[in-house]
Amino acid sequence: MTTDLLLAPPERATEAPAIFDGLLDPGVQAAQALLVLGRIARTRFYLPPNMVRRMIAESDPVFSADGQTLRAESFSPCCGVHARLDVQPSGRLSSGCTNVDLGEATRAALAKVVGTEPLHLTVRGDGIRLRTLDGAESEDRVPLPSRWVAGFAEIAAITATATRRADLGQTEARTFLRRLPTTGTMAWAVPSGRSLRLTARGGPEAIPATGLHRLRVVEPMIRFIQGLSVYAAPGGESASWVLQLARARLSVTLSPAPARGFSGEGGWLTALSAGLDAPELVSGQSGHDLVTGAWFARPLPSGGTPAYARLTKARALVEAGAVRALPAGGYEIAHGESLQRVRLDPAGCTCSWWAEHQERRGPCSHLLAARLSAGQA
Structure with missing residues (x-):
């Protein structure tokens, strides 16, 4: 099978218009990034006391597009880790949103993409379809967890005031990520030459890094990294770690501590009580791009406004x-x-x-x- 065949119309017709239809390039990078998003959605980084451990994903990536950028996002089941892949893809791109589970067969197909093999993705409001040189897999839309709706709103509140605090080149970024701690610690990251070092003591230039072991989930992406930028709000407790990739970015935002999920942070409470009338913000329908500072539409197909x-x-x-x-x-x-x-x-x-x-x-x-x-x- 050739790349031209991957660009051909899907075998199974659908009435839902395509939100995106085209190639994700490099295919192996995109495949690994989607697998990372799926892994985050299946990993509970904090287990509350007396809770029976359930390794069940609440949902996998939420795919959205605004006519310029294709995005895929996920939360961990504990809602303390959020990741978003921003891609400038090759293909037809319109606007819309859907959310799916990446089943075992789809994950297996993604794991087989290697070298320069192409990866074709079709995103529609009713699900997605992936095609590789080995075949095709489809996933239908699933209900969106209510915690994710609240989490999307809180992520925007946190990142809206964040500024870039550090930039690492390719070598420094890969070295730093390979040396991440394996267990949870109370820590900060501070500038050290052209890189960062972890310390238990804060300071004016310190970046929040509590529970930084959670960032190890991006290890499969280290070989693709071209640089790393870190964003945090002045006096904030959360940091966002942005992996710069070929024609894409993978942003991972960690909650202030493993035991704190984004869905309970209450970042919009003061503004709401003051009369804020912005339902698109508090319902997760609008997201914030750390790198560009712009807001983008995320028309979630399910879920409602958090109760607060x-x-x-x-x-x-x-x-x-x-x-x-x-x-x-x-x-x-x-x-x-x-x-x-x-x-x-x-x-x-x-x-x-x-x-x-x-x-x-x-x-x-x-x-x-x-x-x-x-x-x-």
């Missing part, structure tokens, strides 16, 4: 009259047997959530309720 339980609770507290302004300043919030005191400036609350997280994972429901009551939200 803390904001719902805050509004319920205000409606129930549980928020009372104190003569000396601040607010008292009484609900059932709970009695909390809140200060707006500087922000603070007596609840256990605030004691543990402050506003690193978004404000607590009591602070949101006080801000809503004061008209400062």
